[in-house]
Amino acid sequence: MRVAQIPSFGIDSLELVDRPTPQPGPGEVLIKIRAVSLNYRDLMMVKGAYNPKLKLPRIPCSDGAGEVAAVGEGVKAWKPGDRVCGTFFQNWLDGAPTPAKVKGALGGDIDGMLAEYVLLKENGIVSFPEHLSYEEAATLPCAALTAWRAIAAADLQPNSTVLIQGTGGVSIFALQFAKLKGVRILGISSSDAKLQRASSLGLDKGLDYGETSEWDRWVMEQTNGEGADLVVEVGGVGTLPRSLRAVKMGGVIAQIGVLSGPAEAIPIPMILHKQVRIQGIYVGSRQYFEEMNKAIASANLRPVFESRDWTEAREAFREMESATHFGKLVLRVQ
Template identity: 70%
Template sequence: MRVWQISSFGIDKLEFTERPTPVPGPGEALVKIHAISFNYRDLMVVKGTYNPKLKLPRIPCSDGAGEVIAVGDGVSLWKAGDRVAGIFMQNWIDGPPTPEKTKGALGGDMDGMLAEYVVLHEKGLVEVPEHLSYQEAATLPCAAVTAWNALAAADLKPGGTVLIQGTGGVSLFTLQLARLRGARVLGVSSSDEKLERAQELGLDAGLNYKTTPDWARWAMDETDGEGVDLIVEVGGVGTLARSLKAVKMGGTIAQVGVLTGSGSGPGLAPTEALPVSLILHKQVRLRGIYVGSRQDFRDMNKAVSLGNLRPVGEDFPWTHAREVLARMENGAHFGKLVMSVG
């Protein structure tokens, strides 16, 4: 089978090569991958900034969807022909996270989905919603489950307000899932064009932070001085200070990304001193979100099916992995970046 693998770090060094097609053992299923999608984590893994000590070679990418081709002895959950996606952390089946459950992340701790065929434990898969194509289903495992759990962290009620940063995968899934909950959604971006596209998906109000840098003040104005119930933070240290200014008293900041590292990053504000006093004064709940469990994925899929939610992204050929990663690095994408395998 054909795979993309990391033999040495760097986008240009990503290799398109051959490996033996795997065979499922007891409790395992062989899946023919039809589509994969990229996350910012995948870019960091390929470049070597996520884990410089990563054991190589490694097949990257946590997100993919495909068809069960064969199963090993003892498998009861799946049969040939089932449409499935892999879960991000293969050991996190249900319940709260533990160190043991959060091991076994695809495309990091173990080989990922950027291959024509993969073998995974039967509990490392979920059925995908019937109305989605393989390309749409491939976008769900990381970004959508992260957005789902970010919303759950805030116990968001209808009429509540959510703020998203940028128009990447997690942000747009937050927008779509929040609208299913009856929430109002604000968004900031460096692109008026992307904000207009987000408004077509249900964004209630948007701000270009390049032309109006103080988006925290704008968010306060949009909420009549009260502040935002939930901010889904993809930036990290470069945006957290402003998020603390924009969130309401007793509100929630779901920290889901670190796009800014220790300085500024794509589509985000420059680093500001962290106003720790605001955490205390506003009694803010600062919650780290690292994807979620298999059960979280299954629960989210019910909402996706009932709401007829359709993920947003761009589709590329199987041979374009380097080009897709470069597009992600440049921040040129809207929603998810997907590759059809084959």
């Protein structure tokens, strides 16, 4: 089988090589991969910025979908032909996270999904909604589940306001999931064209922050001085101070991203004064994944993505690096 691997760090190091096709042992499932989606974590992993001590060579990418090709001894839940996704954390099945549960992350601790065949534990996969294609399903394991848990972090009511940052995979999923709750959604982006696309998905009001960097003031204006009930924070330490100024007193910041470096000191007194809850979000368990899939199926929700052939993986990673994409970037595996 062919796999894409990094023998050394850097996008230019990504290479297609041949490896023996694995055979499933007891409790294992062999999956024929049909599509893989990219996350910012995958880009950082390839570049060596996520874990400089990563054992190489490594097959990158945590998110993929395909069909069961073969099952090992004792596997009862799956059969050849079943359409499945891998779970981001192979060991976090349910309950609260623990250090042991968050080990075994695909595309990091262990080889990922950018290959023609992948061997996973039988409880390390889930079925996905029937109305989704393989490409759509490949967007779910990390970005969708992260957004799902971010929206669940606050007790949103119909009169609540949610702020999303940018139009990448997590933010667009957060927009779609928030829309299912009937709340008002504000969004910021560096591209007016992207904001217009987001409006077609349900964004109520958008701001091009290239025109004004003080988007926190804009949020307060849009909420009559109250602030957003929930901020889906994907920027990181560089945007957190403005998120704190934009969030409502007693509101929630779902902290996800690490995209930006510090621009100013984090205003700790504001956290205390506004009594803000900052909730770290790191994907989720298999149980959360299954709950999300039920909601996606019930709403007939369709992920937003752009697709490329997996032989164009280098170009796709560069596209992610330039942040020119909208929604998710997906690689078709032939």
